[in-house]
Amino acid sequence: MDLENHVEKILWTEQQISHRVSELASEIIQDFTPQNNAPAFVGVATGAFLFLADLVRKIQLPISVDFIRADSYGLGTVSNGNPRIPFDLKVDVQGKHVILVEDIVDTGNTLSCLIDHIKSKGASSISVCTLLDKPARRKVHFELVGKGKYYCGFECPDYFVVGYGMDFAELYRNLPYIEVADKAIHSAIAGTLRSETFCNMRKQNTRPRHQKSETSWAEKLCFGCTCLQLFWARVVMRKWLNLTTNNSDYSADSDSDSDSVSNSDPEYCNWPGESRFKNDRSDGIRVEAYETLPRIRRKSETFRAQYINTKEIRICAGTWNVGGRVPPDDLDLDGWLDIDEPADVYVIGLQEIIPLNAGNIFGAEDRRPVSVWENIIRETLNKIPSVTKFKSHSNPPSPSKFKPSEDVPTIDEILQTTDSDIEEEICPLNEELNFFNEIKDGTVTGENVVDLDASASIDKHKLGISVEKELRRQFSSPITLERFNCFGTEDSEENGAMPSTQYINKLARTLSGTERIGLSWPEPPLHLLGQHVLERPGSFKSFKASKSFRTYSSFKSNMAGENRMRPEIASLAELDLESLINWKKRPPYVKIVSKQLVGIFITIWVRRNLRRHIQNLNVSSVGVGVMGYIGNKGSISVSMSIHQTLFCFICTHLTSGEKDADAAKRITDVQEIHRRTRFNSLSSIGLPKSICDHERIIWLGDLNYRINLSYEKTRELISKKDWAKLVEHDQLIREFRKGRAFDGWSEGTLNFAPTYKYETNSDTYCGEDSRAGRRTPSWCDRILSFGKGMKLLSYRRSELRLSDHRPVTASYMVEVEVFSPKKLQRALTLTDAEIKEEDIVIDGNW
Ligand SMILES: O=P(O)(O)OC[C@H]1O[C@H](OP(=O)(O)OP(=O)(O)O)[C@H](O)[C@@H]1O
Numbered sequence: 001m002d003l004e005n006h007v008e009k010i011l012w013t014e015q016q017i018s019h020r021v022s023e024l025a026s027e028i029i030q031d032f033t034p035q036n037n038a039p040a041f042v043g044v045a046t047g048a049f050l051f052l053a054d055l056v057r058k059i060q061l062p063i064s065v066d067f068i069r070a071d072s073y074g075l076g077t078v079s080n081g082n083p084r085i086p087f088d089l090k091v092d093v094q095g096k097h098v099i100l101v102e103d104i105v106d107t108g109n110t111l112s113c114l115i116d117h118i119k120s121k122g123a124s125s126i127s128v129c130t131l132l133d134k135p136a137r138r139k140v141h142f143e144l145v146g147k148g149k150y151y152c153g154f155e156c157p158d159y160f161v162v163g164y165g166m167d168f169a170e171l172y173r174n175l176p177y178i179e180v181a182d183k184a185i186h187s188a189i190a191g192t193l194r195s196e197t198f199c200n201m202r203k204q205n206t207r208p209r210h211q212k213s214e215t216s217w218a219e220k221l222c223f224g225c226t227c228l229q230l231f232w233a234r235v236v237m238r239k240w241l242n243l244t245t246n247n248s249d250y251s252a253d254s255d256s257d258s259d260s261v262s263n264s265d266p267e268y269c270n271w272p273g274e275s276r277f278k279n280d281r282s283d284g285i286r287v288e289a290y291e292t293l294p295r296i297r298r299k300s301e302t303f304r305a306q307y308i309n310t311k312e313i314r315i316c317a318g319t320w321n322v323g324g325r326v327p328p329d330d331l332d333l334d335g336w337l338d339i340d341e342p343a344d345v346y347v348i349g350l351q352e353i354i355p356l357n358a359g360n361i362f363g364a365e366d367r368r369p370v371s372v373w374e375n376i377i378r379e380t381l382n383k384i385p386s387v388t389k390f391k392s393h394s395n396p397p398s399p400s401k402f403k404p405s406e407d408v409p410t411i412d413e414i415l416q417t418t419d420s421d422i423e424e425e426i427c428p429l430n431e432e433l434n435f436f437n438e439i440k441d442g443t444v445t446g447e448n449v450v451d452l453d454a455s456a457s458i459d460k461h462k463l464g465i466s467v468e469k470e471l472r473r474q475f476s477s478p479i480t481l482e483r484f485n486c487f488g489t490e491d492s493e494e495n496g497a498m499p500s501t502q503y504i505n506k507l508a509r510t511l512s513g514t515e516r517i518g519l520s521w522p523e524p525p526l527h528l529l530g531q532h533v534l535e536r537p538g539s540f541k542s543f544k545a546s547k548s549f550r551t552y553s554s555f556k557s558n559m560a561g562e563n564r565m566r567p568e569i570a571s572l573a574e575l576d577l578e579s580l581i582n583w584k585k586r587p588p589y590v591k592i593v594s595k596q597l598v599g600i601f602i603t604i605w606v607r608r609n610l611r612r613h614i615q616n617l618n619v620s621s622v623g624v625g626v627m628g629y630i631g632n633k634g635s636i637s638v639s640m641s642i643h644q645t646l647f648c649f650i651c652t653h654l655t656s657g658e659k660d661a662d663a664a665k666r667i668t669d670v671q672e673i674h675r676r677t678r679f680n681s682l683s684s685i686g687l688p689k690s691i692c693d694h695e696r697i698i699w700l701g702d703l704n705y706r707i708n709l710s711y712e713k714t715r716e717l718i719s720k721k722d723w724a725k726l727v728e729h730d731q732l733i734r735e736f737r738k739g740r741a742f743d744g745w746s747e748g749t750l751n752f753a754p755t756y757k758y759e760t761n762s763d764t765y766c767g768e769d770s771r772a773g774r775r776t777p778s779w780c781d782r783i784l785s786f787g788k789g790m791k792l793l794s795y796r797r798s799e800l801r802l803s804d805h806r807p808v809t810a811s812y813m814v815e816v817e818v819f820s821p822k823k824l825q826r827a828l829t830l831t832d833a834e835i836k837e838e839d840i841v842i843d844g845n846w
């Protein structure tokens, strides 16, 4: 930032202030000298401390000096209209002239309250001496007392100002001049903040003037600050302003995380690194959205139906305000995360992952608790065995089918890589069964296959051992060997003496290769789809000529034609079983995103085999707390497509408080979150930009809505478990009805006790002692949804006592659209045939 710009935002320099203070002092001396009774100067803490100190040193009268404190702004920039007096006068002002010394008069709330207070102490007159007056913001008219006078240093324009005692979030008070805070905010938003304020503070205030300074080159470059200070200032400022460097500023499991055979992991052979999430190629070439991850909602649903299937996935959403408590390592999250009914996607939102004290709110983010929570979540999800596969897109499994007992790790899975859906597109269930029936008179029968699946089961607590045992068992099965053999035959000549691990990888790669139409495509733009299928010579022929088709065919013909062990079976002995076992032992869930904003934290985990179907991942954080920007309250939203459906998950912590004004602020918070949440740049055509652009949305968090009843009445209804009556007074339910916040959203029935506020590590609600921060118990912790095709399976709370809140869980069965290359193939082949027919007719006519 250039110097002029910098100078422009200083409203009053040190010299100007000093000069004006002298003038004010002279005025006061003149007014009070004739009186015998020298006034008491009462500074309004904290802001007036410098002004008071400078002023009283220029008053040559036998004055007394004291402080009083009134809290009206708290951490925000808007007076709350109801100042408290947390510390009172020491001197007795009975019968005295009092001069209240203020740094700034804004709404007038503080003064109005203080004047009343001092008047009640019997002061004979009350004057006010303020350095700044902001008449544009005056809301409350205050009356001076007796012959009291109003002394004012400068009229202040309607800016939020800092310096010379005035703070922004308790900082900047020690600036010797007064400047506009908004400017700092705006320049920071424009990314030009060089943190002059901090630099100047250091130059002008923290280095003793007499001390000759040795300025390092780094300090020179940074206007006198060390880079570390500058960095800290930037970090803090960015945090205040809720600026993130970019949308990919979140953590996720890398592909190799927890993969013991990561280098040879066939699942990832076509998806290096994190590139699929970031839309950037590792070679530095930016890949346009339409080339890789497009998802364009087309107008023609009829046409869309020709290449889209649907299936259901289970999503478990959990929210918990953990009150800044670090969890013990053995915290049992099984119930909260509903691991007996495993989900495909876990969306976990925490609030107050760190204590919301000033240091955490305004200082650099403390990320340590994140890893503790993540470890516990990982361990919890690792108890869930891997699921084999969905049987059919069009006949989705019912929730009850997601039983661990069915999660049989078969050798098929290995052969199919991790993506069983893909396999089905080539060889759907019915074809598969027909196929096995076809070769019934050989060694393999349909029943055998069923037996094979059904006989294996996993002890979910001893997953690794079971997997190993099961794999060994399957490898000893003639069926498996034969099937494996068949896959091997296709490329047997080509493969020659290829080492076994390499060979397995190659097999898996063959099965996951993108040449298999649409295997991992999200939804390519139509023109590309057309090109892919039609422009290739003989369209369907090209599919038939593809490696996968050949693999499948050779599999078929081998099985059908021969009923004997081929010599290649011998190569199985060399198979690197250990690699396979390790591969199979990989954790069943992977973290696809974790993001923290002060105390708000969201982490999303998906089944390993779903990961590749998650695209266009984007994160957007919005702070609505202090100053309207800081993230002590706010949201983190995650946008993604799962298969072909757009999802948004929002974890929020909204404004707290029981008053109507607090409820109104929560509505504003929600509106702000909608307004300021932005995902994809304008150039990313077809990708969602805002929350509402998504098809399925889950909003979870400490929404902080309260029950509008007295504490006693609420407790009475809780003891009767009269949830229905309580619900009538729930602020959020009322908002639903009024249609102001969350219009059109759904929530499950609240048939559990309010989740807030409990005494620590206890089942007792706070408030037995009415003096100790009594809170009406409320359903602060909520999970809402928006969008079609979302069936709520359960909505409940868990009895974890770590904090003053109880965690809440909502499980959904959600419909997603799945791209079906088979359908498209059929549609396009037909279209192709129709065109050809037309051509023939035309030819005939010709
Ligand atoms: O006219 P009003 O709208 O009431 O605002 C004026 C008050 O606001 C500031 O105090 P603040 O509450 O920020 O505390 P501080 O002095 O500790 O900064 C300022 O020092 C005044 O006392």
Ligand SMILES: Nc1nc2[nH]cnc2c(=O)[nH]1
Binding pocket: 073, 104, 105, 106, 107, 159, 160, 161, 162, 163, 166, 167, 168
């Ligand atoms: N720091 C600061 N405190 C205030 N209190 C009321 N108005 C202001 C302002 O502009 N700046």
